[in-house]
Amino acid sequence: MSDTLALLGGSKVINFELNRYNSLGPEEVEAAKKVVESGNLSQFLGCWDPDFYGGPKVQEFEMNCREYFNVKHAITVNSWTSGLIAAIGAIGIEPGDEIIVSPWTMSASATAILHWNAIPVFADIEPNTYCIDPVSIEKNISPYTKAIMVVDIFGQSANMEEINRIAKKHNLKVINDTAQSPGSLYKGKYTGTLGDIGGYSLNYHKHIHTGEGGILVTNDDELAERMQLIRNHAEAVVKDKGVTNLTNMVGYNFRLGEIECAIGIEQLKKLDSKIKSRIHAAERLRNGLKGLSGLKLPEIRSGATHVYYIFPMEIDEKVTGVSKNRIYEALVAEGVSDISLQYANLHLLPMYQKKIAYGSKGFPWTSDICKREVDYSKGICPVAEGLNDSTYLGYEMCVREFPDEHVDLVIRAFQKVWNHLNLLK
Incomplete structure (x- = not known):
């Protein structure tokens, strides 16, 4: 040479x-083959029915995820973007509410906030770990802040001890976007399990994957139910299920299929x-x-x-x-x-620089639901x-x-x- x-x-x-x-091998091939041969590729029904929760492989994979991550609830979705949308809707976010998020992340962390007509507010990152900085979080809290989106970036946890202290002080919900860090630990617990809701991506280039997909985790019964509803046509289910809190009960088809979950079962073992x-x-x-x-x-x-x-x-x-x-x-x-x-600096994307998302008139920033001028100019996240x-x-x-x-x-x-x-x- x-x-x-x-x-x-x-x-x-x-x-x-x-x-x-x-990460795929003959185990996944055999698992997918068995599902195909069964003819049961999906068993979800978008109504209140035992099949509201999906078929046997969906429920088996969710059970295995509960056991692995040591959480009360695990909910599969067809993408981690869908998972973030479901998580934000589940916490009861209102139009115009603000959620603090890192700019140093994939775009869905912030657009999932905009999905509910809430306002992303970008806090800077720590210079050594690149995770969202608790000091910057606290500086960006306003009377309209309702939650913190914590991105556990590149493979390790953010400073959850300090972030949870801030959240408790200001009565904020905490959502962990742990897409890149499944299986990492923070003080003996799995990263992504220390907030109100967390979760992991099953996109094709993650540590384990099902092609596309995601896993939501929580220890809160009500939040779990609300995420399950948003995942599967909430508006058609709430009446018969007896759900009376209709906030954000706009449902979708965020369901993961039987093949993907069969693959996920084998992937989780690895x-x-x-x-x-x-x-x-x-x-x-x-x-x-x-x-x-x-x-x-x-x-x-x-x-x-x-x-x-x-x-x-x-x-x-x-x-x-x-x-x-x-x-x-x-x-x-x-x-x-x-x-x-x-890497990303989301606040510098055209959407935020021009403040144009829904339609051409600057909604939600120019509407009455946005309660203050939010700054996205270069310089707000110097690190x-x-x-x-x-x-x-x-x-x-x-x-x-x-x-x-x-x-x-x-x-x-x-x-x-x-x-x-x-x-x-």
Whole structure:
């Protein structure tokens, strides 16, 4: 292998595509086959009936999730976006209410708030973990705040002890968006189970998946019932079920099918082993990169574990003397794929900059339901913005399998680039 940087004409460290991550095996094939052969692909009925709760595989998967996450209720949905919509509706949100959310997350965390004509208010993130910052949460609480959307980003929990203290002080509900962090722990409990409602994504590039799907978890009986109703045509069910609180009882078809749940049953059995493998790869990567000057490696919160959906790093250009963009180009040239220079800053999306969502007239922000002017200008989340502008470099571990020899190739590519930083200036 040539020692010359590939960017400057040398050969790549990695000259083949690393294996894509695949958590599926013959167990899932057999489970799906049995469902297909049964002819019962879904058993939900959108009325008050024993089948309101779905078929045998739906109920078995939900039971297994309850046992795994040690919660009273687990509710499957056809996507985690659907799960967030159901969770926000279930807490009784009113049009114009405000929910505080991180900007450093997938867009659905905030659009699920807008779905109910509530107002997203963005709080900044912690500089070391990239989770929502409790200090910024408290600064953004207004008389109209009703809930906190906590995003447990990249594979570890937010500071739930402090966030729950703030929520209790201000009488706020807490929803955990733990899409990227299933199976991680916070002070001995599963991340996503410490708020009023939490949940996990079963999208195809998560630790375990059913193609698309999600799992809601809660220990609150009433919230569980309301999420089940929103999942399955609430408006047609409430009368016969005897539900009298009609707030947000606008129902949908957010139901997950029997095939997906059969796959989910097998996938859940693998979650611990998949997490163990991911942690092993991440720690090997950490050990190989820890001596590179100007490269900040991921920090793990005290009392928490990290399951590494993404391996987030930062580049200090003052130390390296080279821009993160130039380093990125050199790494990509060496065959290091699946790295990114930016993550989300939702408040800077056109929807929030223009304040146009429903229709063309600025609803809900320009309507009477919005009780104050909410600021989405650049500068309100300096930590999140600064990461994208100057320092962030994310390695998307969720995309690949990582046997030791492939991790070592990634390490060699980083080391090669760092050994030639002087040529990139």
